[in-house]
Amino acid sequence: xxxxxxxxxxxxxxxxxxxxxxxxxxxxxxYMYWYRQDPGHGLRLIHYSYGVKDTDKGEVSDGYSVSRSKxxxxxxxxxSATSSQTSVYFCAIGGASSTDTQYFGPxxxxxxx
Amino acid sequence: xQQVKQSPQSLIxxxxxxxxxxxxxxxxxxxxxxxxxxxxxxxxxLLIAIRPDVxxxxxxxxxxxxxxxxxxxxxxxxxSQPGDSATYFCAxxxxxxDMRFGAxxxxxxxP
Numbered sequence: 001x002x003x004x005x006x007x008x009x010x011x012x013x014x015x016x017x018x019x020x021x022x023x024x025x026x027x028x029x030x031y032m033y034w035y036r037q038d039p040g041h042g043l044r045l046i047h048y049s050y051g052v053k054d055t056d057k058g059e060v061s062d063g064y065s066v067s068r069s070k071x072x073x074x075x076x077x078x079x080s081a082t083s084s085q086t087s088v089y090f091c092a093i094g095g096a097s098s099t100d101t102q103y104f105g106p107x108x109x110x111x112x113x
Numbered sequence: 114x115q116q117v118k119q120s121p122q123s124l125i126x127x128x129x130x131x132x133x134x135x136x137x138x139x140x141x142x143x144x145x146x147x148x149x150x151x152x153x154x155x156x157x158x159l160l161i162a163i164r165p166d167v168x169x170x171x172x173x174x175x176x177x178x179x180x181x182x183x184x185x186x187x188x189x190x191x192x193s194q195p196g197d198s199a200t201y202f203c204a205x206x207x208x209x210x211d212m213r214f215g216a217x218x219x220x221x222x223x224p
Contacts, residue, residue, distance in 0.1 A: 004156075040216050041216060042117075042214030042215050042217050043157065043204075043214040045211065050210070056210070059211075090157070101147075101159045102212065103158075103159075104157045105156050106155060106156050107155075
């Protein structure tokens with residue numbers, strides 16, 4: 001998985017609790033992304049980062065926040081988890097050019113009860 | 114509204130067959146069209162990609178056909194094998210920060 005790890009790999013939590021997912025890369029890529037994958041929707045971009053402390057919103061950012069304090073780590077936080085945020089979350093790394101490949105991590109399966 | 118529409122949702126072929134997966138897009142600003150392959154429990158992995166100035170690209174048994182005027186592109190898998198059984202996603206982007214994915218096609222290749 002191209003030097004990308006995600007933790008935890010599985011998590012079950014309750015509605016209203018905060019959740020933080022971590023993405024760690026060893027490739028020194030400038031760009032990092034968080035996607036969610038749901039049946040019938042493919043993958044949808046939540047947030048991305050183009051450098052330390054530089055982040056921006058994606059297609060489905062409501063209810064999520066991100067932080068990047070080091071090049072290698074990109075955190076996704078659900079401040080107050082809802083059942084609609086039950087999903088598989090993938091981190092990806094890549095370059096700035098539109099033809100740069102995005103490499104995906106192994107994913108985190110999150111269940112919000 | 115999904116900007117990239119993918120069909121079919123699922124596809125079953127016999128070994129040696131040629132499955133074809135189709136995608137259509139609306140945004141003419143898209144300039145990069147990758148296909149990703151995903152096995153259960155794994156993240157998607159880039160399979161092959163094309164730019165709109167090319168009508169066809171082949172890599173091994175995988176071919177992308179691109180029709181710019183129709184805003185459609187498709188993936189063909191020649192001599193398909195059981196090991197090709199996976200979910201395939203088409204995608205489109207106009208910069209690497211905003212990649213839109215199709216809903217996915219689950220391919221099963223029977224021995």
